[in-house]
Amino acid sequence: MLRFKVRLRHRKMGSVEGLGSGVEGRIKRLRKLVTGLIRYERIETAHSHGDEARGYAERLIQVAIKNGDKHRETMEMADFWLMEKDLIHKLFKVLVPRYQNYSTSYTQMWNLPIKYPGFGHQSGVLELKGNPWPPVRPEQRETKYLLSNILLQEARREYNQNKIKLDTASLDYTNKSSGDPFSDRMDMSRITETTDSSSPHVADTLEDKRVTQMGDEDSGGGDRVNSMEKDVDKVSKQMDELNVKDKPT
CATH class of the missing domain: 1.20.5 (Single alpha-helices involved in coiled-coils or other helix-helix interfaces)
Incomplete structure (x- = not known):
C-alpha cells in the first residue's frame, strides 16, 4: 500500500515518446523516470510525469524491502523497471537498508516555479529521501x-x-474621583466574595463596613425628607398669617 495520496486515474502520456507512441511510449517514459530516480536520486521533469512515476518507484522499493532479493517475482519486477541493470544491486544493497525502518513515503515531490515567458507547464522535482544532494528548499536562517x-x-x-x-x-x-457609592458598594461586594473562607472575621468586617455605608446613605435620605417637611410647615404658617390679616375686625 502506497504511503501518499495518489490519483484514481492514470494521466494521459500517449505522445511523450513521440507522436503515436501510445501505451508503449507511456510505459517507456515511466521506466526512464524510475531508472533515473534510482540512479541520481533526484530528477527534474514535468510535474505530472514525475507524480505518475512516483507511485511506481515507491511500489518497487516497498516490494524490495518486503521480499528481498531472493524472491523471483520481485527480481523480475526490478529487472523490468530498472533499464540499467547495475541499479538492481543498488536497490537491494543501498536503498533497502536505508528505508527498511521508514514509516513514511520514500520519495518527495516539489513544485518548481512556472517559467515566464514560456508554455506555462508546471515542472517539479522528484527525489529520494536521504539523498546526498543539498535540500531543495534552503533552510531558513x-x-x-x-x-x-x-x-x-x-x-x-x-x-x-x-x-x-x-x-x-x-x-x-x-x-x-468618581465618588459613586454604587461602584464602591460593588467593589466591596466583589472583595467580600473573593475573600478566603478560612478567615471569616475579614468578611464580617467588610460586611459591617458595607452595611454602615448603606445606613449612612439612608440617613442622608431621611434628612432630606425632614428638611422638605420643615419648608412645607413654614409656608403653611405664612399662609395662615395672611388669612388672619385679611379678616374684618
Missing part, C-alpha cells in the same frame, strides 16, 4: 538571536509593561 531582534524584543516588552502601569493608574484615579 535563525534570526531570533540577532542583536537587532533582541533589542526590539526588549523594547516591546518594556513598552507593554509601561502601558499596563499607565492603564492601572488611570483606572485607580477614575475610581477615586
Whole structure:
C-alpha cells in the first residue's frame, strides 16, 4: 500500500515518446523516470510525469524491502523497471537498508516555479529521501538571536509593561474621583466574595463596613425628607398669617 495520496486515474502520456507512441511510449517514459530516480536520486521533469512515476518507484522499493532479493517475482519486477541493470544491486544493497525502518513515503515531490515567458507547464522535482544532494528548499536562517531582534524584543516588552502601569493608574484615579457609592458598594461586594473562607472575621468586617455605608446613605435620605417637611410647615404658617390679616375686625 502506497504511503501518499495518489490519483484514481492514470494521466494521459500517449505522445511523450513521440507522436503515436501510445501505451508503449507511456510505459517507456515511466521506466526512464524510475531508472533515473534510482540512479541520481533526484530528477527534474514535468510535474505530472514525475507524480505518475512516483507511485511506481515507491511500489518497487516497498516490494524490495518486503521480499528481498531472493524472491523471483520481485527480481523480475526490478529487472523490468530498472533499464540499467547495475541499479538492481543498488536497490537491494543501498536503498533497502536505508528505508527498511521508514514509516513514511520514500520519495518527495516539489513544485518548481512556472517559467515566464514560456508554455506555462508546471515542472517539479522528484527525489529520494536521504539523498546526498543539498535540500531543495534552503533552510531558513535563525534570526531570533540577532542583536537587532533582541533589542526590539526588549523594547516591546518594556513598552507593554509601561502601558499596563499607565492603564492601572488611570483606572485607580477614575475610581477615586468618581465618588459613586454604587461602584464602591460593588467593589466591596466583589472583595467580600473573593475573600478566603478560612478567615471569616475579614468578611464580617467588610460586611459591617458595607452595611454602615448603606445606613449612612439612608440617613442622608431621611434628612432630606425632614428638611422638605420643615419648608412645607413654614409656608403653611405664612399662609395662615395672611388669612388672619385679611379678616374684618
